[in-house]
Amino acid sequence: MTAPHPLTSRLQGLLQRVRAVDERHPRAWDLALTTFFVIAALTDYASSGWRRTAQNMDVPDWLLICMSLGFTVPLLWRRSRPLTALLMTVPFSALNGWTGAILQAALVQGVVVFNIALRRPMRTLGWAAVMVLAPLVAGAVRYPHSAWDWQFGPGLWVFALTALLGIAVRSRKEYTDSLVDRARRLEVERDQQAQLAAAAERARIAREMHDIIGHNLSVITTLADGGAYAAQKNPDRGVQALEAIGTTSRQALSELRRLLGVLREEHEDQQTDDQPTRAPQPGLADLASLAESVRSAGLPVRLTVTGTAPAQTAGRELTVYRVVQEALTNTLKHGGEGASATVDVTYAPDGITVTVTDTGTGRDGAEGRGITGMRERAALYDGTLEAAPLPAGGGWRVHLRLPPASEDPGTEKPENRTPDT
Incomplete structure (x- = not known):
């Protein structure tokens, strides 16, 4: 211009x-x-x-x-x-x-x-x-x-010109007012979008913190209780429990550093030695290690995988991982003595299906915050999640289904994207 x-x-x-x-x-x-x-x-x-x-x-x-x-x-x-x-x-x-x-x-x-x-x-x-x-x-x-033009001419011309001038000024004023009103509405809409994005980000962070801290602290608590009991009769088992607690604690700290590190505001041109490592978030390949960590805490877990895992986005893999993690954590916390769990993962053309069942008897039918978080994660990818007690014999069942990637509504929404890279 x-x-x-x-x-x-x-x-x-x-x-x-x-x-x-x-x-x-x-x-x-x-x-x-x-x-x-x-x-x-x-x-x-x-x-x-x-x-x-x-x-x-x-x-x-x-x-x-x-x-x-x-x-x-x-x-x-x-x-x-x-x-x-x-x-x-x-x-x-x-x-x-x-x-x-x-x-x-x-x-x-x-x-x-x-x-x-x-x-x-x-x-x-x-x-x-x-x-x-x-x-x-x-x-x-x-x-x-x-002459009539001498009588009417000046008055007619004055009326026509002043009326047109008034209409022109009025049109420009109304146009300017409409632009100002539109700018004001866009500003309000921008602020509302920013507030919605901030609320969605807070919910995502709270969900991640719940999954990371809740699972690992449950494992640590179970290991600490079991280690204290075992140390009285078998000191070697107590040492194993302490080692498992250390491993679980380091894993939890690593995941927390990774999550908080990507949330820190940094300039792209500032690269320091203490910059957090942005490793990938857990995915489908980490389900075996998850089951092993829960076994070390005293909960027998059987993992069954059917089919070949197709290429998935990091967000979809994290959703499956967190659902399995939350379901096993709930079993660990509420299943009671003698509980065991089974994790069945099926990869099929119509999507991914995950079923986690346990034989615990220490829970009622009420849904907690963790189950709400699992439903939210599934909904991000048009998936469905069912969580309810088994009809007979006690226990609990969590069933997750994610549609194929081609059925997703599109790429991950920016406000729901996980910090995985």
């Missing part, structure tokens, strides 16, 4: 200052404008300038003064009651034509017409045209020897 011309910039600055004065002191501005036209009309009378266009030179002075004031004083109400102000000038306009004075002050009616076009409905301009042009008939009837 090219810079505006200096003269245009000066004119715009002057108009802005005039508008600012008008907005701060509207009544003072109306009074000043009315005073200006009153002085101009009386000056035209005093200098006998009206005689150049008059049809009758013998009009009394007092009548000329009254008509000059009758055309200009109503400008005080040009903004608040423009149609009333124009109606106040009609008798003086008719008198102006009938006496043959043809005062130039009658052209001040164009200022009122401009305000009617700017502030009143468009149909009002029809009445304004009647009030401006009808009184001119009186002059044409009284002085028929004068």
Whole structure:
């Protein structure tokens, strides 16, 4: 875009200052404008300038003064009651034509017409045209020897030009107001989108923290309780429990560092030695190690995989991993003594199916926060999740189904994408 011309910039600055004065002191501005036209009309009378266009030179002075004031004083109400102000000038306009004075002050009616076009409905301009042009008939009837274009021309042109100018200014004002309103609505929408994105991000972080901390702390607690009991009879088993606790703790710390590291705001050009390693999040290949860690905590787990795992996005793999992790964690925490779990993973053309069942007896049918998180994860990829107690013999069943990648609604949404790279 090219810079505006200096003269245009000066004119715009002057108009802005005039508008600012008008907005701060509207009544003072109306009074000043009315005073200006009153002085101009009386000056035209005093200098006998009206005689150049008059049809009758013998009009009394007092009548000329009254008509000059009758055309200009109503400008005080040009903004608040423009149609009333124009109606106040009609008798003086008719008198102006009938006496043959043809005062130039009658052209001040164009200022009122401009305000009617700017502030009143468009149909009002029809009445304004009647009030401006009808009184001119009186002059044409009284002085028929004068040309009709001389009688109607100035009034008609003033009405047409001021009405068009008012319509143009009004259209531009309405267009500017619509742009301002649109910008305001876009700003509100942008803020709402930012708030929704922040809420979604907080929910995602809370879900990840719950899965990481809840699972590993459950494993550590179980190992600590079992190790304390075993150490009294078999110190070697106590040492194994301590080693398993250390391994689980380091794994939990590693996952937390990875999650928090990608959330830290960093500039791309700042590369330091203590920068967190952004390793991939757990996926399908880590289900075996997950089952092994749960076994080390004392819960027998049998993992069965059917079919060949197709290429998946990191987010889909993480969803399967977290669902299995949460289901086993719930069994570990609530299954009771002697509980065992079975994990069946099936890769088929119609999608991925995961079923986790256990033989625990320590839970009721209530759903907790973890199950809600599993449902949210499945819903991100148009998947379904069922979690409920088994109908007979106790235990619990969690069933997850994810459709094929081709059935997904598209790529991962930015607000739901996991920090996996």
